[in-house]
Amino acid sequence: MPNHVFGRSTKGTLPVAVRGEGCYLIDATGKRYLDGSGGAAVSCLGHSDPDVRAALHAQLDQLAFAHTGFFTSVPAETLADTLVASAPAGIERVYLVSGGSEAVEAAIKLARQYFMEIGETGRHRVIARRQSYHGNTLGALAAGGNEWRRAQFAPLLIETSHIAPCYEYRDRRPEETVEAYGLRAADELEAEILRLGPETVMAFIAEPVVGATSGAVPAVPGYLKRIREICDRYGVLLILDEVMCGMGRTGYLFACEEDGVAPDMITVAKGLGAGYQPIGALLVQGRIYDAIAAGSGFFQHGHTYMGHAMAAAAANAVLGAISGRALLPRVRTQGAKLQAALEAALGQHPNVGDIRGRGLFRGVEIVRDRETKEPFDTALGVNKKIKALAFEAGLICYPMGGTIDGRRGDHVLLAPPFIIEDAQIGELVDKLDGAIRGAVGA
Numbered sequence: 001m002p003n004h005v006f007g008r009s010t011k012g013t014l015p016v017a018v019r020g021e022g023c024y025l026i027d028a029t030g031k032r033y034l035d036g037s038g039g040a041a042v043s044c045l046g047h048s049d050p051d052v053r054a055a056l057h058a059q060l061d062q063l064a065f066a067h068t069g070f071f072t073s074v075p076a077e078t079l080a081d082t083l084v085a086s087a088p089a090g091i092e093r094v095y096l097v098s099g100g101s102e103a104v105e106a107a108i109k110l111a112r113q114y115f116m117e118i119g120e121t122g123r124h125r126v127i128a129r130r131q132s133y134h135g136n137t138l139g140a141l142a143a144g145g146n147e148w149r150r151a152q153f154a155p156l157l158i159e160t161s162h163i164a165p166c167y168e169y170r171d172r173r174p175e176e177t178v179e180a181y182g183l184r185a186a187d188e189l190e191a192e193i194l195r196l197g198p199e200t201v202m203a204f205i206a207e208p209v210v211g212a213t214s215g216a217v218p219a220v221p222g223y224l225k226r227i228r229e230i231c232d233r234y235g236v237l238l239i240l241d242e243v244m245c246g247m248g249r250t251g252y253l254f255a256c257e258e259d260g261v262a263p264d265m266i267t268v269a270k271g272l273g274a275g276y277q278p279i280g281a282l283l284v285q286g287r288i289y290d291a292i293a294a295g296s297g298f299f300q301h302g303h304t305y306m307g308h309a310m311a312a313a314a315a316n317a318v319l320g321a322i323s324g325r326a327l328l329p330r331v332r333t334q335g336a337k338l339q340a341a342l343e344a345a346l347g348q349h350p351n352v353g354d355i356r357g358r359g360l361f362r363g364v365e366i367v368r369d370r371e372t373k374e375p376f377d378t379a380l381g382v383n384k385k386i387k388a389l390a391f392e393a394g395l396i397c398y399p400m401g402g403t404i405d406g407r408r409g410d411h412v413l414l415a416p417p418f419i420i421e422d423a424q425i426g427e428l429v430d431k432l433d434g435a436i437r438g439a440v441g442a
């Protein structure tokens, strides 16, 4: 079939996906692919969930769309209620959009408008972290610290400053405890706020477990608590981007629950609609909403498809499945099995530097030298080779190169459906093992 759809790479043609069955996607030739990364941490329920399909049929028969300039809807209100009821303390309002980048854009604009409403009009700066990804629209791209994604668009991006990520494998000094490292990394935020002038800083944004740019790198214990304290000290809003790591991926509905931190705003998407519908959400502390309600009474933002009834119905069915089928404890158990299987197969491999993550969100970092942690030369395209070999073998995984001290390193991100069975964990690890060995020649 000719590829006239303009997607990502302009090279070659892609197989045509025709069917989804649980943890597998099937192409037009009948080839089956185990979805080891849920696409990009999206398909948390697998590909043909009967409850989500039924919910979507029922919603379509009732109401597909009512513009939010005129109406709210039952599925949208139900979704907001569920999210608020399960979110960290203080979250009271939900802004429904169509994906992760839209959620991040809304967070940045809401932060700015909040400070305008309360008279702190000098606050406009965003601080984020190097080696992070928050989306591809201009505001979200500006927040992200991935140099490769930003480079050619730099003149279009709003000014953002970037501090170090919390990246224990790379940055903890040998003599340092994990806790001491976490505090040192977090204290970079305070230094940056002071450098910029606290009265100019509106928000700090970070992923609790860094996904696409780094391969499931979790914040160390204590890091986010210290970040919260620093934000509070200087009146800076804390935005946690849980577009990838949220909605149960780590074994908790919100990844930050495990860190014991309540942010001012949380962005979610991907697993919220589980791929059945495009949907994202910005969850907001009551006081931020209240400031706007007491002020101009209008958040100056919006998209045509926000609060879409079909998208909300899909998300309701997804959240219903996560709680009704006790999937969070399952993610923790299957996640531990995945970690153990990865360690058993790859733990001693000379080119595997680190295997990490939380729940069913795992990363394998590939290095040229295990002792020095030196990455492979970018020109070798190791992560691309792993992706191609895995795909050939019938495994979808998400290899990427991240920037490490100005050099690009390689990692593989795994985010299989929460319904993954033990045998499929075995299949995933076998195929990944083969692909990594094939790519690095060992």
Ligand code: PMP
Residues within 6 Å of the ligand: 040, 099, 100, 101, 102, 104, 133, 134, 135, 136, 207, 211, 212, 241, 242, 243, 244, 269, 270
């Ligand atoms: N934030 C994070 C942490 C992400 O991983 C992504 C997508 N990879 C986004 C934002 C952007 O989401 P979307 O692609 O749905 O716009």
